Amino acid sequence: MAICSVGPYGHPSGKIGNVVFYMLNGQPVCRMKGKPGKPSIKQLGNRQAMAVTMDLVAPMADFINISFKQEAEGTVKNPHNLAVSYNKKGALTGEYPNIKVDYSKVILSRGELEMVSDLKISKGEDGINLSWNTDISENGSYDDLLMVLVNHPTKKRASSYLNAAKRADGSCFIPVSQEWMMREQMEIYVCLRSSNEKSITDSVYAGNLNGEPDSPMEKAAKIHYNATKARFDRVAADYHKQRMDDWEGALERKAFRHLEKEYHVLRDKLLHLPGKPS
Incomplete structure (x- = not known):
């Protein structure tokens, strides 16, 4: 959209098609719109925050059209604008790429009436x-x-x-x-x-x-933990069996030393690996 500040034939301000009009040191300038560069982490975070907020408020239209109606009257904003603004600022948690909603902080109305x-x-x-x-x-x-x-x-x-x-x-x-x-x-x-x-x-x-389901990261952590635990169980069973048998000096062989090392590595890894059942 472009704005003509001095009548219908004045210099426009803004974008028309792929051309951008603006003032530079008092002179009207126009240029072709450049190709966007690689977005910064802050830009990506802002985009994800907006997407998460829109997903939150989109199904709530019937409610917020009433709950924010009074606040929106007499302003250039509508109820949807207010819901997005409040919740993008106050109801999100985490950093990109793991921004999500903190449902306890969602705001669906603002007013002076006494709450129960x-x-x-x-x-x-x-x-x-x-x-x-x-x-x-x-x-x-x-x-x-x-x-x-x-x-x-x-x-x-x-x-x-x-x-x-x-x-x-x-x-x-x-x-x-x-x-x-x-x-x-x-x-x-x-x-x-x-x-x-x-x-x-x-x-x-x-x-x-009914609680809150696991996030994709939490699901992936549980899958990884369970796979590691299954591998450890197999290694541990073989390790303890060979220690009990000790046939013909098997404990001195290279294969057993490798098995023993893997057993200790997996055991220590499981102590600190996320995704462990509570």
Whole structure:
């Protein structure tokens, strides 16, 4: 996009096709767009951070269109922009190439309304139970509406419940219709909005159900550990058998010395190798 600052026939500023227009020392300049060089580690990290953030918020559109609606009004930003900005800055952990989401730090709303306290979750037979303290000490109403988002990261899906209950109810049940949802990782978030939709609470991370699956690196570490352990078990069995037999001075032979060295190397390696079962 290019910008003409002095009328329809003025000097453009920006990019038109493969040509870039700009001012240099007060002089209008244009040049062909150059080929991008090799990206730096910082650039690669920023790209991965954006990709991870987009994967996080994309399934949450129904929820964040309501939860960030009030904050976005009167600005040039939309609810999606706000969700991306908050979570790219505050909800990611790790360094490139291992940037991932810290689900406990995800932000899905910002506001001044009073949040409930003593929020608890548990998994029922075919859904999720939530409970909370209904007391109000500052700005809130018993008619405030509870919004619940259940994120399913392994499936890149999210389920929004925009009117799950009222503050005064103190508890609610979120039905989970599909069987796979009850087995997969679930990250649960809650906020309350006023009945007139003029105010909202900060979102709260209610917790995780079903745990978090291993990352690709963790899976690879476990595979490597198991392969090393299997090799060690075979070597250890052969090593101990030969030590017990000691037929015709076998322990003095070169083959046994190699076997003994491998036994000790593998044993020491397993002590410090990641991927060991907890």
